[in-house]
Amino acid sequence: MPELRKDPVVGRWVIISTERSRRPTNFTAGSHTKSGGFCPFCPGNEDKTPPEVYAIRPEGGVANGPGWSVRVVPNKFPALQIEGGLDRRGEGLYDRMNGVGAHEVIIESPDHDAELADLPAEHIRDVLLAYRERMLDLNGDRRLRYVLIFKNHGAAAGATLEHTHSQLIATPIIPRVLQEELEGSRRYFELKERCVFCDVVHQETEDGNGRRVVGMTDGFVALEPFAPRFPFETWILPRRHDAAFHSTDDPANEYLELAGLLRDTLRRLNQALDRPPYNFVLHTSPVSDGDLEYFHWHIEIMPHLTNVAGFEMGSGFHINPTPPEDAAQYLRQITVEEAGGGAR
Amino acid sequence: MPELRKDPVVGRWVIISTERSRRPTNFTAGSHTKSGGFCPFCPGNEDKTPPEVYAIRPEGGVANGPGWSVRVVPNKFPALQIEGGLDRRGEGLYDRMNGVGAHEVIIESPDHDAELADLPAEHIRDVLLAYRERMLDLNGDRRLRYVLIFKNHGAAAGATLEHTHSQLIATPIIPRVLQEELEGSRRYFELKERCVFCDVVHQETEDGNGRRVVGMTDGFVALEPFAPRFPFETWILPRRHDAAFHSTDDPANEYLELAGLLRDTLRRLNQALDRPPYNFVLHTSPVSDGDLEYFHWHIEIMPHLTNVAGFEMGSGFHINPTPPEDAAQYLRQITVEEAGGGAR
Numbered sequence: 001m002p003e004l005r006k007d008p009v010v011g012r013w014v015i016i017s018t019e020r021s022r023r024p025t026n027f028t029a030g031s032h033t034k035s036g037g038f039c040p041f042c043p044g045n046e047d048k049t050p051p052e053v054y055a056i057r058p059e060g061g062v063a064n065g066p067g068w069s070v071r072v073v074p075n076k077f078p079a080l081q082i083e084g085g086l087d088r089r090g091e092g093l094y095d096r097m098n099g100v101g102a103h104e105v106i107i108e109s110p111d112h113d114a115e116l117a118d119l120p121a122e123h124i125r126d127v128l129l130a131y132r133e134r135m136l137d138l139n140g141d142r143r144l145r146y147v148l149i150f151k152n153h154g155a156a157a158g159a160t161l162e163h164t165h166s167q168l169i170a171t172p173i174i175p176r177v178l179q180e181e182l183e184g185s186r187r188y189f190e191l192k193e194r195c196v197f198c199d200v201v202h203q204e205t206e207d208g209n210g211r212r213v214v215g216m217t218d219g220f221v222a223l224e225p226f227a228p229r230f231p232f233e234t235w236i237l238p239r240r241h242d243a244a245f246h247s248t249d250d251p252a253n254e255y256l257e258l259a260g261l262l263r264d265t266l267r268r269l270n271q272a273l274d275r276p277p278y279n280f281v282l283h284t285s286p287v288s289d290g291d292l293e294y295f296h297w298h299i300e301i302m303p304h305l306t307n308v309a310g311f312e313m314g315s316g317f318h319i320n321p322t323p324p325e326d327a328a329q330y331l332r333q334i335t336v337e338e339a340g341g342g343a344r
Numbered sequence: 345m346p347e348l349r350k351d352p353v354v355g356r357w358v359i360i361s362t363e364r365s366r367r368p369t370n371f372t373a374g375s376h377t378k379s380g381g382f383c384p385f386c387p388g389n390e391d392k393t394p395p396e397v398y399a400i401r402p403e404g405g406v407a408n409g410p411g412w413s414v415r416v417v418p419n420k421f422p423a424l425q426i427e428g429g430l431d432r433r434g435e436g437l438y439d440r441m442n443g444v445g446a447h448e449v450i451i452e453s454p455d456h457d458a459e460l461a462d463l464p465a466e467h468i469r470d471v472l473l474a475y476r477e478r479m480l481d482l483n484g485d486r487r488l489r490y491v492l493i494f495k496n497h498g499a500a501a502g503a504t505l506e507h508t509h510s511q512l513i514a515t516p517i518i519p520r521v522l523q524e525e526l527e528g529s530r531r532y533f534e535l536k537e538r539c540v541f542c543d544v545v546h547q548e549t550e551d552g553n554g555r556r557v558v559g560m561t562d563g564f565v566a567l568e569p570f571a572p573r574f575p576f577e578t579w580i581l582p583r584r585h586d587a588a589f590h591s592t593d594d595p596a597n598e599y600l601e602l603a604g605l606l607r608d609t610l611r612r613l614n615q616a617l618d619r620p621p622y623n624f625v626l627h628t629s630p631v632s633d634g635d636l637e638y639f640h641w642h643i644e645i646m647p648h649l650t651n652v653a654g655f656e657m658g659s660g661f662h663i664n665p666t667p668p669e670d671a672a673q674y675l676r677q678i679t680v681e682e683a684g685g686g687a688r
Contacts, residue, residue, distance in 0.1 A: 003667075005571035009540050010521075010528045014571045015663045022575060022665040024616045024674050027649040079663045092547045093540070094570045150655040158653025169661075176660030177354075184354045196353050196437070203436045226438045227349035227358045229657070231366060272368045281658035300658055305371040308652055309502025311494040313573070314625035314644055316520030317513075319359045319423045321366040323347075330368050 002080055002099025004173065013173045015099055017079045040076070041163035043068070043110045050074040053104060054133050056126050069123065070130045071107045072168075078103035079169065086143055086172055100143055102170040106130050112163050115275075116153070117266035124259035125252070127166065131282065132246045132255075134168055139287040144170045146178065146286050154277025157304040174286060181283060182295055189294035197296030198241050200226075205239070212324050214331045215264050217257050222265045224324030224331075231306065231322035232273060232331070234265055236299045243292040245284040262299065268334045269303055277304040346424055346443025348517065357517045359443055361423045384420070385507035387412070387454045394418040397448060398477050400470050413467065414474045415451045416512075422447035423513065430487060430516055444487055446514040450474050456507050459619075460497070461610035468603035469596070471510070475626065476590045476599075478512055483631040488514045490522065490630050498621025501648040518630060525627060526639055533638035541640030542585050544570075549583070556668050558675045559608050561601050566609045568668030568675075575650065575666035576617060576675070578609055580643045587636040589628040606643065612678045613647055621648040 003016045040048040043066040052064055054072040061067030074082070080101030088097040108116055108127045116124065135147045151166040152158035159165075174182070188196040204212055204223050214222040214234060222236045236258070248254045269276065284297040312318050347360045384392040387410040396408055398416040405411030418426070424445030432441040452460055452471045460468065479491045495510040496502035503509075518526070532540040548556055548567050558566040558578060566580045580602070592598045613620065628641035656662050 007569065007571040008544065009532070010524045012571065012573075012660065012662075014573055015661070016571075016667050017663050017665050018667070023670070024576075027575065027617060027620070091570075093543050094547075148659055148661070150658065152653050152655060156651060158651050158655060167655075171661070177658060178660075180354045180660070188353070199437050200352065203438075225351065226435075227351040227356065227360075229356075229358055231371065232368075273371060276371070279653055279655055279658060281655060302658060307500060307502050308657060309496045309623055311496060311502060311511075311623055311625060313652060313657075314494065314521060314623060314646060315492055316356065316522075316524070317359070317492070317515070318356075319361050321361050323360050323362070326367070 001084065002078075004097045004099050004171075006095040008093050008095075012176055015079050017099070039112055039161070039163050041071075041105075041107045041161060041165060042112050046071075049105075050076060054130055054137070056130065066110070068110060070109070070126045072130055072134055073105055073107070075103040075105050075167070080171065097172065100172055102138055102141075102144070102147075102168065104134060104168040106134070106149075106166040106168065108164045108166060114164055116151070116164050117263055117270055119263070121256060121260040121263050124263055125256045128255040128259055129251055131166070131168070132251060135246045135284075135287055138168075138170045141170070143172050145288070146171050146174045148175055148178075149282040151278075151280050153279070154304065157277035157279050159277075178283060178286075182285070182292075185294045185296070195241050195294055195296050197237060197298065201237055201239050212328045214268065214328050215261055217261050219254065219257050220261045222261055224328040226324065228320055228324050228327075229312075229318040230302050230304075230308075231320055232269060232276075232303045232327045233320075233324075234269065234301045234327075234331070236261060236265060236301070237296060238298075241293075242297060243285040243289070243295045244287070245282060245297045246287065247291060264336055265301065265331075267336045268331045269301070271334045271336070272330050273303055273305065278302060279304065345428065346422075348441045348443050348515075350439040352437050352439075356520055359423050361443070383456055383505070383507050385415075385449075385451045385505060385509060386456050390415075393449075394420060398474055398481070400474065410454070412454060414453070414470045416474055416478055417449055417451070419447040419449050419511070424515065441516065444516055446482055446485075446488070446491075446512065448478060448512040450478070450493075450510040450512060452508045452510060458508055460495070460508050461607060461614055463607070465600060465604040465607050468607050469600045472599040472603055473595055475510070475512070476595055479590045479628075479631055482512075482514045485514070487516050489632075490515050490518045492519055492522075493626040495622075495624050497623070498648065501621035501623050503621075522627060522630075526629070526636075529638045529640070539585050539638055539640050541581060541642065545581055545583050556672045558612065558672050559605055561605050563598065563601050564605045566605055568672040570668065572664055572668050572671075573656075573662040574646050574648075574652075575664055576613060576620075576647045576671045577664075577668075578613065578645045578671075578675070580605060580609060580645070581640060582642075585637075586641060587629040587633070587639045588631070589626060589641045590631065591635060608680055609645065609675075611680045612675045613645070615678045615680070616674050617647055617649065622646060623648065 002018050006013050046064045052073050055068040056070045057067045080099045080103050086097045131149050138147050147170045149168050185196050212224040280301040285292045285295045346362050350357050390408045396417050399412040400414040401411045424443045424447050430441045475493050482491050491514045493512050529540050556568045624645040629636045629639045
């Protein structure tokens with residue numbers, strides 16, 4: 001059983017994963033994405049993954065057979081385990097609980113060689129709809145506090161399978177960075193009665209500004225944050241206040257607009273940086289928290305251009321060699337080779 | 345001029361480094377350690393670095409000439425700049441200040457092919473003495489709040505020059521991770537009137553325990569922390585309460601004992617993990633804070649065995665595939681090829 005353990009000084013929870021247990025000799029010099037050979041995510045191999053928990057089948061078809069455009073399955077080597085109780089307990093001054101949670105894979109396309117940025121906006125919209133369905137479904141599990149959705153693209157960014165996919169980890173604790181954002185934005189709201197992200201969006205998009213804006217639609221903006229940790233770190237936010245990614249009355253249309261801007265942004269990054277490895281993480285309020293007035297969901301895209309040294313991990317102090325104003329300018333100047341669904 | 349910028353949501357400061365400014369085409373697929381060719385850290389090339397700020401010359405000799413065993417120089421491409429005022433200012437809701445600070449390189453040996461772990465304990469002691477001298481000297485600068493000392497070993501861990509060295513960054517803000525540790529340990533002290541690190545040391549070393557202990561001397565212990573972020577993450581702590589690395593009455597002897605355990609620990613990691621890239625970061629109280637009763641200095645060693653995916657950066661949530669009890673057992677079983685100065 002995997003375990004969640006809490007650092008007694010700073011309160012950081014980590015997953016000690018036993019399913020993926022590795023001895024010293026199991027660590028190779030670098031990670032490699034499996035390429036060529038058998039792919040469990042390809043159509044026809046549906047029986048090589050755990051049974052699907054969600055799928056979009058435009059032309060119909062049976063579960064765990066071909067015909068899907070987006071398919072969600074439990075991770076075969078999950079970092080957390082869905083069965084069992086939390087069994088919270090102490091060990092002297094330490095705190096631990098069972099590693100209960102969900103770990104799922106969102107297979108974004110049946111096409112083994114596709115890349116998210118190259119899919120049509122309508123298809124990316126369907127990926128976003130799958131995110132939402134899984135969040136809403138897992139919200140029913142009272143043991144879980146947060147549903148984290150993220151994508152590792154490319155071996156250097158942590159992807160271990162080539163076939164394009166995102167991941168979902170649902171946890172009985174709120175991930176640290178999200179907790180810090182929730183606390184920081186609540187403090188700001190207490191001080192000013194305004195959402196800090198709304199203030200950021202206003203300041204970045206108001207007349208005469210826009211130096212850090214990469215792209216914009218009616219409802220969304222892609223921008224380089226003022227204090228980015230990484231070169232070309234890019235955030236996409238709704239322009240109007242909205243705490244939760246899932247809380248839309250019109251997901252089909254809203255997500256299509258978002259998909260267009262996400263696609264356009266990823267394509268700009270791809271062209272500017274020669275198809276870099278990247279990660280993105282969806283930051284949204286805890287599903288059970290409802291419509292917080294102080295939080296504002298967004299997507300953080302982090303191209304993997306420099307080695308994050310343990311120094312930066314160990315100090316929390318990032319040195320970024322590319323001012324965000326420069327990065328935004330490069331990205332705006334890109335001519336996206338094909339119209340990207342609604343982006344300016 | 346480099347700039348310090350603060351994220352308005354979570355309050356994280358980043359260095360936007362202009363000296364090292366990089367355009368999209370400047371990012372290569374990975375980082376490489378320069379190997380072969382000219383080395384500015386080798387004896388005879390002293391004029392190729394900025395003038396030294398400290399050196400140990402066992403047989404005497406003139407500044408900026410050969411004959412040194414440890415040499416400290418300002419970084420030629422500093423992330424921060426030592427001249428100038430902080431010039432704190434706002435921009436709408438954002439906060440920034442000039443990137444004032446020191447960025448120095450501690451060249452650990454004149455031997456280009458040496459590795460810290462392979463140096464004699466007495467030599468490693470001298471490296472630690474150099475750390476201390478620089479901390480005490482920079483403490484005189486009222487603009488600076490923290491002196492961070494760290495080592496990147498190997499290209500994958502962020503080292504850009506092969507010749508063995510550590511780095512020092514002195515900053516007008518306290519790095520985030522240190523701030524969190526200071527706050528966390530202060531809260532614990534308020535609750536219990538005890539130092540949390542002392543409690544950790546007691547619990548880990550008391551009779552019948554020791555499952556996470558890697559090595560021990562009279563004054564120091566090397567252990568795998570209860571909730572490690574990384575496989576084989578190893579901490580070295582003084583066994584008795586001590587807030588500040590520099591606050592010793594007998595640095596020559598205390599640091600020799602520490603050097604022996606550090607050397608032994610690095611050699612165990614080297615043998616277990618086939619000389620992995622690694623980072624270490626010295627966590628100590630802010631120099632100006634004096635003897636805090638709630639904080640406890642220590643060294644955190646992080647072998648670089650897995651890619652830290654943006655997911656982990658973006659969520660603060662780490663998945664560690666090696667339980668620390670297993671890691672400690674592997675490391676204890678290693679027969680260190682040569683006696684390592686006092687370690688058990």
